[in-house]
Amino acid sequence: MSQLKLSLSGISKSFPGVIALNQVSLELHSGQVTALIGENGAGKSTLVKVLTGIYQPDSGSISIDNELVELPTPHSAFEKGITAIHQETVLFDELSVAENIFLGHAPRTRFRTIDWRKMHAKARVLLHDIGAAHINSELPLKELGIANKHLVAVARAMSIEAEIVILDEPTASLSHKEIEDLFDLIRLLKKEGKAILFISHKFDEIYQIADRFSVFRDGEMVGEGELKNTSQQDIVRLMVGRSVDQIFPKRKIAIGPPVLAVANLSHPTEFDDISFELGKGEILGFYGLVGAGRSEVMQALFGITRTASGTITLDGTAIKPKSPADAIKAGIVYVPEERGKQGVVMDLPVFQNVSLPSLHKTSKNGFLVLAREFALTRKYTRRMDLRASSLSQNTGTLSGGNQQKIVIAKWLATQPRVIILDEPTKGIDIGSKAAVHEFMGDLVDQGLSVIMVSSELPEILGMSDRIVVMRDGKIVVIHKNDGTLSAETLVKTAANISLDAA
Amino acid sequence: MSRLLKNREIWLLLVIGALVVATTLRAPGFAQPANLLDIFNNTSILMILALGQMAVIITRSIDLSMATNLALSGMIVALTNAAFPDIPVPFLMVLATFCGLVMGAFNGILVWKLGIPAIVVTLGTLTIFRGLIFVIAGGSWVNADKFSTDFVQYTRIEFLGLPLLSWYAITIAVMFFVLMTRTPMGRAIYAIGVNPTASTYAGINVGRTTFVAFCISGMLAGFSGYLWVSRYVIGSVEVANGYELTIIAACVIGGISIAGGVGTVGSALLGALFLGVINSALPVINISPFWQMAISGAAIILAVILNARGQKQKGRLILKKGNTQ
Numbered sequence: 001m002s003q004l005k006l007s008l009s010g011i012s013k014s015f016p017g018v019i020a021l022n023q024v025s026l027e028l029h030s031g032q033v034t035a036l037i038g039e040n041g042a043g044k045s046t047l048v049k050v051l052t053g054i055y056q057p058d059s060g061s062i063s064i065d066n067e068l069v070e071l072p073t074p075h076s077a078f079e080k081g082i083t084a085i086h087q088e089t090v091l092f093d094e095l096s097v098a099e100n101i102f103l104g105h106a107p108r109t110r111f112r113t114i115d116w117r118k119m120h121a122k123a124r125v126l127l128h129d130i131g132a133a134h135i136n137s138e139l140p141l142k143e144l145g146i147a148n149k150h151l152v153a154v155a156r157a158m159s160i161e162a163e164i165v166i167l168d169e170p171t172a173s174l175s176h177k178e179i180e181d182l183f184d185l186i187r188l189l190k191k192e193g194k195a196i197l198f199i200s201h202k203f204d205e206i207y208q209i210a211d212r213f214s215v216f217r218d219g220e221m222v223g224e225g226e227l228k229n230t231s232q233q234d235i236v237r238l239m240v241g242r243s244v245d246q247i248f249p250k251r252k253i254a255i256g257p258p259v260l261a262v263a264n265l266s267h268p269t270e271f272d273d274i275s276f277e278l279g280k281g282e283i284l285g286f287y288g289l290v291g292a293g294r295s296e297v298m299q300a301l302f303g304i305t306r307t308a309s310g311t312i313t314l315d316g317t318a319i320k321p322k323s324p325a326d327a328i329k330a331g332i333v334y335v336p337e338e339r340g341k342q343g344v345v346m347d348l349p350v351f352q353n354v355s356l357p358s359l360h361k362t363s364k365n366g367f368l369v370l371a372r373e374f375a376l377t378r379k380y381t382r383r384m385d386l387r388a389s390s391l392s393q394n395t396g397t398l399s400g401g402n403q404q405k406i407v408i409a410k411w412l413a414t415q416p417r418v419i420i421l422d423e424p425t426k427g428i429d430i431g432s433k434a435a436v437h438e439f440m441g442d443l444v445d446q447g448l449s450v451i452m453v454s455s456e457l458p459e460i461l462g463m464s465d466r467i468v469v470m471r472d473g474k475i476v477v478i479h480k481n482d483g484t485l486s487a488e489t490l491v492k493t494a495a496n497i498s499l500d501a502a
Numbered sequence: 503m504s505r506l507l508k509n510r511e512i513w514l515l516l517v518i519g520a521l522v523v524a525t526t527l528r529a530p531g532f533a534q535p536a537n538l539l540d541i542f543n544n545t546s547i548l549m550i551l552a553l554g555q556m557a558v559i560i561t562r563s564i565d566l567s568m569a570t571n572l573a574l575s576g577m578i579v580a581l582t583n584a585a586f587p588d589i590p591v592p593f594l595m596v597l598a599t600f601c602g603l604v605m606g607a608f609n610g611i612l613v614w615k616l617g618i619p620a621i622v623v624t625l626g627t628l629t630i631f632r633g634l635i636f637v638i639a640g641g642s643w644v645n646a647d648k649f650s651t652d653f654v655q656y657t658r659i660e661f662l663g664l665p666l667l668s669w670y671a672i673t674i675a676v677m678f679f680v681l682m683t684r685t686p687m688g689r690a691i692y693a694i695g696v697n698p699t700a701s702t703y704a705g706i707n708v709g710r711t712t713f714v715a716f717c718i719s720g721m722l723a724g725f726s727g728y729l730w731v732s733r734y735v736i737g738s739v740e741v742a743n744g745y746e747l748t749i750i751a752a753c754v755i756g757g758i759s760i761a762g763g764v765g766t767v768g769s770a771l772l773g774a775l776f777l778g779v780i781n782s783a784l785p786v787i788n789i790s791p792f793w794q795m796a797i798s799g800a801a802i803i804l805a806v807i808l809n810a811r812g813q814k815q816k817g818r819l820i821l822k823k824g825n826t827q
Contacts, residue, residue: 304702325705336703345697345704347763356693356704359686368684410704 004066005030005195006082006164011060013046020046021057024221026214028164028195033186035206035227036199038216039239039455044199047216048168051197052084053077064164078104081163085153085170093142098123100141101156126155130185147178154185165189166197171205183209201289203232203495215239232497233488240457240487255465256280259449260332260418262301265310270296271473274310278418278451281444285464285481286453288494293473294453295337298420301451302334303327314417328357331417335407335424337453339400343407346396350388351377353395354410380409383442385435401432408439419443420451425459437463457487469493510757510808514772518779525783532786539664545778546671547726547733549771551745552752553678554722556770557715559753560695562762563620565716567609568723569745570631575601575727577635577644580737584648591652598728599721605631606720610713620712628746635739644737657732667729674722679767681718691715695763751798752777755805776801 006028013021021043028034038044049055051062053071062069064080071077091100098120099106107118123137132151141149150170157165167186171179186209189196198210206213207227214224215238223238260278265271271293278284286294299305301312303321312319314330321327327334336342344353354377355362362372377391384405388398395406404424411419421440425433440450440463454460460467467479469490476493479485491497526533551568558565575598583594605627612623646654657667682688690711693701698708731737756773758765777798784794 302703323705323707324703325707328705334703341697342699342703345693345700347696348693352689352693356689356701356706359689363686366685367680368686368689 035210084166288470333411554719566624571723575724602724610716614709
């Protein structure tokens, strides 16, 4: 029954400064669900993009039904019967359900115009087959909920007779009942002999639906096999699987009195009852799965998200940041996760990026003083060891690591009290990573307090004094990172796997 | 990037030069300094308006109401002057600017506080302002004989060989240049145009900055209202009808990206000047004025194509950099 449908071997893909996939292999079998497991940045999404023809691998081969194939474009992947259903499904809100299902391969009349009647009839049959007869094929897609949109995406997959279906974190925004329905559907697809790749962070789901697994770590495939012979503990070990005592230059610094105190901070939909204290000179790590609400909490501290209730106290004074400008003035700064979109203003030169929040300080009588801007930029970029040909260089032409240094330099120039780093080393090269880590040590040495949101276990364990673990918008536990805390424990608390099973 | 833009300004200057030379071949005397200064003077109002429009376009918005703002402000000062000829003209200039500011602020508030797209807001106010002219003027004209001598002369008096009108444009261009390149507000206007999200994260109030850009365009449109009425010595409902598109055309030809974030003072001025030269050249060489529109249209499309090509080259540059690292 389990026939090899698709196999990847020796697939590598690198981007400037980063190796995203290193000689990975993967097998998908007809009528089976293979779970793809790995931390953030393990290379899962790169692999999906290779499979759907968006990225071209640097080396390696892909074969379907034991025949070598190439997937130079998304369209060719589509023709080979590969389809992906994404977290936020990529469909067209303004088009009808039937149009979404048949976009690009709609039934035609004799005159090559679209045969609407036939299209809707076929759509109804497809929807009925997947147990979604309740969806009216003429409704515009935007009137459906996420779960029903998934059903439409599945119907589309069936309509193009896809043999290989990739489900990329499809359950992220579904309710319990909807997840059950989706799983029924996956079972149906299995029965039809489709080969399914299921990507999820949630162990209970993986065990419920998948037959096989494949674990990725740092762009490499580190283990695969049958799920029924493997315990959750084994998989966690594979995911983490490296010694944490790597290169992190964590310095021992006496932690002073609390600088920032957050009490019962709540948001109507994103997070609830968040309370913690941050000491002077402390690095407080925030760990959790994607969607645990960590970034949302940080954005509330930075005045981007409005909170519903709760208090923020900085140096003994209650603050209510209503905008980033408020937070910056109070002394809280935020290095966002999406560097390109939120961190640097790409087309502006380096010095303008660094001086942007400090212009009131470098200006004189309301006029910019370029000399002061350059002096400020030089001072802080030198501290960050920025590698740029000149301070007038366009920021967009620098590497990710150097852009990150600019973001940090920009904030240091405002002389903050608390600096929040959201995934500070995501997608940057090893050298810059080390520079950022070393610099965090410098920061706390000078009496700053640091909050670091990170999904990278070595980083969070190597750098933090204490670690806050969040799950589903709430703080689960605050660990003291005294050397006895293991990566396994962290992953298990974040993913809600019982600890005593080890 | 900035070098590319500079190249673009030089390039525009060359095209304008070539136009002048070509026209001179057919009509000797076109390149006479006096005539060139005349062209400059004739383009002054357009240059001022293009600068205001540029501030708005850089913030990723657009101000379609500039021409009717100009017409309404112009009508207000025209009526005031006709009714109270003793009010000094500098006061009327301030009044026109203030009227423009109020209208610009109205646009800006709607864009900022209600989050309505600028193109929709200003399309609405364009019609409202034009309607208000009817209301306050009762549909009638203010004719040349109604204006005081000062009112008419304050754009015509010559100073160092140039009429005051030209000096206004030069002064505003210098002030505007300082504003855009030497003040935190100018920096913020560029920053939110390039990347509003990152600018928000850097503590810039994107909505307020856009509002200020609309205030600037409103003020310049209002001041131009006085200039226009004084220059053409008429206040009517039809003043500057359809001129908003000429203003935007000047910006686009100058290479100011409708996508926001890109554009220099020099390029806006040259874009306006390009249209000014075409306007003066075509009648001289006996080409029907109807061709003017076709030629400006072609120039717009050409400018957009060049912009697109410029951006593509930028992309390749980044890739090359990335690969060599």
